[in-house]
Amino acid sequence: xxxxxxxxxVAKVPAGATVLDAARAIGVRIPTLCQHEALEPWGGCRLCLxxxxxxxxxGWQKMVVSCMFxxxxxxxxxxxxxxxxxxxxxxxxxxxxxxxxxxxxQRLAHEHGIERTSYQPNPEPxxxxxxxxxxxxxxxxxxxxxxxxxxxxxKEVAPPFHQPPPDCIGCLACAEVCPTDCIPYQTSxxxxxxxGKTFTMVRCPHCGRAHITREQAAFYAGRGGVPESYFETCxxxxxTQMAKxxxxxxxxx
Amino acid sequence: MRIESAAAYDExxxxxxxxxxxxxxxxxxxxxxxxxxxxxxRVAEAFxxxxxxxxxxxxxxxxxxxxxxxxxxxxxxxxxxQPAGVLYTQVKPKDVPEICEKTVAGGTVIPRLLYKNPAxxxxxxxxxxxxxxxNQTRVAMRNIGKIxxxxxxxxxxxxxxxxxxxxxxxxxxxxxxxxxxRSGLRGRGGAGFVTARKWRACRNAEGERKFVVCNGDEGxxxxxxxxxxxxxxxxxxxxxxxxxxxxVGAHEGYIYVRDEYxxxxxxxxxxxxxxxxxxxxxxxxxxTGFDFDVTISRxxxxxxxxxxxxxxxxxxxxxxxxxxxxxxxxxxxxxxxPTVLNNVETWAxxxxxxxxxxxxxxGMGTEKSKGAKAFSLVGKVKxxxxxxxxxxxxxxxxxxxxxxxxxxxxxxKAVQTGGPSGGCVPEALLDLPVDYERLTEAGSMMGSGxxxxxxDRTCMVDVxxxxxxxxxxxxxxxxxxxxxxxxxxLVIYDDLVAGRGKPGDIERIETLAAGMQLGSLCELxxxxxxxxxxxxxxxxxxxxxxxxxxxxxxxxCRDLTAYEIVPELCNGCHLCFKACPADAITGETKKxxxxxxxxxxxxxxxxxxxxxxxxxxxxxxxxxxxxxxx
Numbered sequence: 001x002x003x004x005x006x007x008x009x010v011a012k013v014p015a016g017a018t019v020l021d022a023a024r025a026i027g028v029r030i031p032t033l034c035q036h037e038a039l040e041p042w043g044g045c046r047l048c049l050x051x052x053x054x055x056x057x058x059g060w061q062k063m064v065v066s067c068m069f070x071x072x073x074x075x076x077x078x079x080x081x082x083x084x085x086x087x088x089x090x091x092x093x094x095x096x097x098x099x100x101x102x103x104x105x106q107r108l109a110h111e112h113g114i115e116r117t118s119y120q121p122n123p124e125p126x127x128x129x130x131x132x133x134x135x136x137x138x139x140x141x142x143x144x145x146x147x148x149x150x151x152x153x154x155k156e157v158a159p160p161f162h163q164p165p166p167d168c169i170g171c172l173a174c175a176e177v178c179p180t181d182c183i184p185y186q187t188s189x190x191x192x193x194x195x196g197k198t199f200t201m202v203r204c205p206h207c208g209r210a211h212i213t214r215e216q217a218a219f220y221a222g223r224g225g226v227p228e229s230y231f232e233t234c235x236x237x238x239x240t241q242m243a244k245x246x247x248x249x250x251x252x253x
Numbered sequence: 254m255r256i257e258s259a260a261a262y263d264e265x266x267x268x269x270x271x272x273x274x275x276x277x278x279x280x281x282x283x284x285x286x287x288x289x290x291x292x293x294x295r296v297a298e299a300f301x302x303x304x305x306x307x308x309x310x311x312x313x314x315x316x317x318x319x320x321x322x323x324x325x326x327x328x329x330x331x332x333x334x335q336p337a338g339v340l341y342t343q344v345k346p347k348d349v350p351e352i353c354e355k356t357v358a359g360g361t362v363i364p365r366l367l368y369k370n371p372a373x374x375x376x377x378x379x380x381x382x383x384x385x386x387x388n389q390t391r392v393a394m395r396n397i398g399k400i401x402x403x404x405x406x407x408x409x410x411x412x413x414x415x416x417x418x419x420x421x422x423x424x425x426x427x428x429x430x431x432x433x434x435r436s437g438l439r440g441r442g443g444a445g446f447v448t449a450r451k452w453r454a455c456r457n458a459e460g461e462r463k464f465v466v467c468n469g470d471e472g473x474x475x476x477x478x479x480x481x482x483x484x485x486x487x488x489x490x491x492x493x494x495x496x497x498x499x500x501v502g503a504h505e506g507y508i509y510v511r512d513e514y515x516x517x518x519x520x521x522x523x524x525x526x527x528x529x530x531x532x533x534x535x536x537x538x539x540x541t542g543f544d545f546d547v548t549i550s551r552x553x554x555x556x557x558x559x560x561x562x563x564x565x566x567x568x569x570x571x572x573x574x575x576x577x578x579x580x581x582x583x584x585x586x587x588x589x590x591p592t593v594l595n596n597v598e599t600w601a602x603x604x605x606x607x608x609x610x611x612x613x614x615x616g617m618g619t620e621k622s623k624g625a626k627a628f629s630l631v632g633k634v635k636x637x638x639x640x641x642x643x644x645x646x647x648x649x650x651x652x653x654x655x656x657x658x659x660x661x662x663x664x665x666k667a668v669q670t671g672g673p674s675g676g677c678v679p680e681a682l683l684d685l686p687v688d689y690e691r692l693t694e695a696g697s698m699m700g701s702g703x704x705x706x707x708x709d710r711t712c713m714v715d716v717x718x719x720x721x722x723x724x725x726x727x728x729x730x731x732x733x734x735x736x737x738x739x740x741x742x743l744v745i746y747d748d749l750v751a752g753r754g755k756p757g758d759i760e761r762i763e764t765l766a767a768g769m770q771l772g773s774l775c776e777l778x779x780x781x782x783x784x785x786x787x788x789x790x791x792x793x794x795x796x797x798x799x800x801x802x803x804x805x806x807x808x809x810c811r812d813l814t815a816y817e818i819v820p821e822l823c824n825g826c827h828l829c830f831k832a833c834p835a836d837a838i839t840g841e842t843k844k845x846x847x848x849x850x851x852x853x854x855x856x857x858x859x860x861x862x863x864x865x866x867x868x869x870x871x872x873x874x875x876x877x878x879x880x881x882x883x
């Protein structure tokens with residue numbers, strides 16, 4: 001365990017935790033956009049900037065992103081110094097210019113006293129904050145169907161060549177993880193479409209619910225060495241079956 | 254023959270020198286990028302043919318050598334005839350027979366091909382007496398222009414690999430790091446981190462597998478020193494890398510070369526093969542049992558890949574975006590292994606330091622910046638080119654001494670150092686000694702050694718805007734302050750140069766710049782506001798003129814500037830008429846000319862071409878003149 005202070009309050013967290021983890025553990029709120037507990041921290045949105053210092057640094061402070069900076073013994077974290085707040089406001093002001101109509105961005109900006117951006121609002125408003133969560137979750141599943149393309153001002157999230165992505169399995173993880181819900185998709189009992197690609201749904205042979213795409217089943221089967229048919233039964237029915245097996249086993253006993 | 258002892262190396266060098274001495278004359282034809290573009294390859298071919306035809310090769314023992322960049326690119330193609338040391342500039346293939354006859358065979362010089370010193374209008378015969386060369390001290394560039402980069406024997410004749418032999422056969426790795434430490438060598442990529450500290454940290458880092466990396470992804474506009482070093486003397490770079498690898502205990506290395514540098518890739522590849530054959534690289538180096546090999550990796554065309562964490566990601570085969578890291582690369586760098594990454598020039602310095610000793614290197618420079626530093630001197634300066642000089646030389650000595658002053662003797666305005674991460678240093682600081690600390694204090698930085706000289710016809714607002722437009726293309730777009738900040742900063746600057754500036758713009762620029770400096774993920778974003786802030790610091794009045802008077806004091810912002818001809822001064826030379834690309838000027842030879850405002854595109858071509866002082870003048874388009882008239 002390591003012990004540090006955040007805005008003067010003591011936090012004790014396991015070694016390996018980040019400053020953000022420590023702050024959350026004691027209920028200090030630090031805004032984030034690109035952070036997700038299921039994914040490696042990335043440090044792109046810069047909202048979680050904090051000032052850190054240590055006694056032995058003799059007054060020297062540095063600004064770090066709390067989602068990545070490791071919690072260390074004796075670290076003193078300040079989440080709202082003048083320069084942290086000022087920088088965070090610049091970041092939110094810029095984000096609001098990029099996404100003027102996005103409720104999440106509006107709310108975060110509002111919390112920091114920004115109602116209207118002081119910069120030029122995006123002539124083509126978007127909801128995408130380029131937090132990279134969608135592409136990172138896709139990578140972490142092992143699919144990598146989408147990525148950020150181009151760089152700098154022209155950067156966007158897209159499938160290769162803006163064509164329906166051949167590797168996409170239609171799992172919707174990207175859409176689920178998106179903090180601004182800006183990845184459109186359609187799903188029904190018979191078909192699902194996302195990124196311009198259409199998928200056939202697999203129906204659970206027991207309850208008839210369309211719970212997975214054919215591509216998902218094939219991908220999981222290929223990765224896990226389990227027959228594809230295993231994934232056809234939905235999770236709920238698998239549990240029911242399991243429960244039935246246990247019941248029958250205890251009946252035998 | 255593989256070299257496995259100091260004696261064997263000495264023997265190789267002795268024979269190489271003997272071989273060189275057998276050439277009674279050497280004709281060094283610069284085949285660096287600038288001269289190549291001016292046709293130096295044809296000049297070299299002409300020499301080979303002509304010497305053959307005249308029987309000079311056998312009889313006089315004359316030999317043509319295609320060397321790397323001599324540096325004086327402004328005057329290329331350059332030819333130096335050794336041992337006489339005669340420098341001929343702007344040589345064309347048709348000059349070759351005359352040179353062979355008069356100089357090579359006859360021993361006399363051809364005045365018209367000699368460099369003319371603009372200061373006293375005298376022709377300079379000897380290479381070393383040309384002010385451009387006389388004021389330089391070459392360390393990293395010690396052999397460029399002297400050797401054929403594709404011939405290791407020639408390089409060895411000039412002491413290449415001697416530093417490695419000394420390091421590996423006479424010293425311990427700790428002693429090598431100690432020597433580098435005492436030399437005071439700091440990173441030549443621009444940040445100026447103490448090289449020995451990096452090496453020691455990597456040596457002491459845990460783990461068997463370690464890497465050394467050479468950063469050859471030079472991308473700053475106007476910078477070409479790394480290119481010239483890799484092209485002109487790849488052995489100096491390789492030698493430094495092998496010494497570094499041995500000192501830190503790495504067995505694998507990478508040279509990350511910008512993809513736009515094909516000749517560097519070719520020359521490095523040849524040098525690597527030749528070094529392997531000599532036992533300077535590969536398995537069992539110098540017979541010590543130490544293995545180390547190096548791979549060339551061609552960059553993917555992104556400026557940001559020159560940033561160390563992005564470069565390493567690119568080497569790993571991932572997208573070249575910087576990574577936020579709170580551990581040093583010397584602990585967890587490439588493939589999460591301890592890694593030393595140094596710039597091309599830093600590596601090229603290493604061999605010379607080992608050979609001549611730390612005291613020799615530390616004897617040059619200032620208190621905290623030791624040795625010599627390469628710069629690419631470009632812009633509105635008479636002698637553009639590649640230079641290397643001791644740290645601590647003043648900007649005045651560089652611009653007016655080596656550079657020969659401003660083109661057309663116009664007034665000096667500023668010098669931009671450090672590329673898009675650097676800043677503009679004004680005339681008041683011309684006597685600033687150039688070292689890491691002084692440049693940083695002046696709001697600029699050493700950077701990769703680009704030096705862009707600007708005259709009075711340079712709008713500082715437009716300069717800052719140029720660097721923003723460069724960076725907006727090159728920002729990776731990962732973090733918000735850099736990606737969105739540059740976009741919005743450029744919006745403000747587009748307004749400023751178009752005459753749409755508003756009161757409060759300067760303050761908005763300052764707030765945004767501070768946010769970018771503090772908030773960005775990597776050095777690209779953190780330093781992106783430097784051109785903006787340094788021009789604001791030294792040329793605030795120009796910003797104010799753009800905003801409040803809708804005027805561009807340099808007369809460069811087209812939307813703000815109009816031109817006119819002063820009838821009393823126009824002598825009717827007709828040059829402006831010829832220069833005008835918009836047919837906006839009328840007038841006959843020897844008669845007063847007129848600019849028609851409705852057609853004029855304010856390009857300033859007439860102003861720049863007019864030989865009569867004051868005959869073409871510019872004024873703000875803001876209507877002030879009309880109001881004055883009223």
